[in-house]
Amino acid sequence: MQLEGRKVIVVGAGSGIGRGVAIAASEAGAHVVLAGRKRETLEATSELMKGPLEVRVLDASVEAEVAAFCEAVGPFDHLVSTVSQGVAGPLTGLGFASIERAFAAKLWAPIYLVKHASSRISPDGSFTFFSGFRAWKPAVGTSITSLVNGGLEAFTKAMAVELAPVRLNAISPGVVDSGSFWDRLGAEARERLFADYANKAPARRVGTTADLAAATLFAMTNPFLTGTVLSVDGGAVLM
Known part of the structure; x- marks a missing residue:
C-alpha cells in the first residue's frame, strides 16, 4: 500500500479519522495536502x-472555496474526505439549520469536491468519502x-x-474512538456508549482511527476497487 x-x-x-488518514498516507510516502476549516488543528x-505536506484552510461546503482550493493545489492522485456534521433527534424537533449543516457536510461538500477536483485527478487516482453505518441501520432519531x-x-x-477509470469508494465506519468528536457527550456518556457498542458488536470493541486509516489506504491503492461501500464497523450492521 505504498503511496x-x-x-x-x-x-x-x-482531527480524528482524518488526522489518522493523513499520518498513514504520509508514512506510506505520500505528499499530503492537509485541508480543513481550522488552521490550528491542521x-x-x-x-x-x-x-512533504501542505496546509490549506478549506470549508468544503462552500463551492467558491472548493474551486479556489482545487486551482491552488493543482494535479493530484487521491482525495479523501472525512467531513461530517452530526445531527440527532426526532425529525419534528430538528431545526432547519442543523439539517442544513448535515446536508452541507455529507452531500454538498462531496459534490463540490468531485465537481472541481475531477479535472485535476490522475486517471488512476481515487476519491474516498466517509458515510456511516446508520445508512444501513437506522434508529430512532437518526x-x-x-x-x-x-x-x-x-x-x-x-x-x-x-x-x-477514476475510482470512487465510500467507507462506512461504526462507532470509532476518534477523540474530540465525542467530547460533546461528556466523559460518562461517551464511555457508556462505547461499552454498549462493544458489548453488542461482533468485533466486541469500538473502532480506532488506525482501523479506518488502514481501510482508507486499501481503498486508495487497490486498483480494482471502485463503486464500493466498505463497512469498517466491527459488524455493526449485524447487531
Whole structure:
C-alpha cells in the first residue's frame, strides 16, 4: 500500500479519522495536502508528520472555496474526505439549520469536491468519502444521518460510473474512538456508549482511527476497487 511520490488530499485532516488518514498516507510516502476549516488543528496534525505536506484552510461546503482550493493545489492522485456534521433527534424537533449543516457536510461538500477536483485527478487516482453505518441501520432519531449517509453512498456509486477509470469508494465506519468528536457527550456518556457498542458488536470493541486509516489506504491503492461501500464497523450492521 505504498503511496511514494503521490499527492494525497485529506479534507478533515485536523482531527480524528482524518488526522489518522493523513499520518498513514504520509508514512506510506505520500505528499499530503492537509485541508480543513481550522488552521490550528491542521498545524497540529502537521507536527505529527515527517513527509512533504501542505496546509490549506478549506470549508468544503462552500463551492467558491472548493474551486479556489482545487486551482491552488493543482494535479493530484487521491482525495479523501472525512467531513461530517452530526445531527440527532426526532425529525419534528430538528431545526432547519442543523439539517442544513448535515446536508452541507455529507452531500454538498462531496459534490463540490468531485465537481472541481475531477479535472485535476490522475486517471488512476481515487476519491474516498466517509458515510456511516446508520445508512444501513437506522434508529430512532437518526433520520437525517441515515439520509445523508445513504445519499453519499449512492452518489459515490453513480460517480464511479461517470468518472471511470477514476475510482470512487465510500467507507462506512461504526462507532470509532476518534477523540474530540465525542467530547460533546461528556466523559460518562461517551464511555457508556462505547461499552454498549462493544458489548453488542461482533468485533466486541469500538473502532480506532488506525482501523479506518488502514481501510482508507486499501481503498486508495487497490486498483480494482471502485463503486464500493466498505463497512469498517466491527459488524455493526449485524447487531
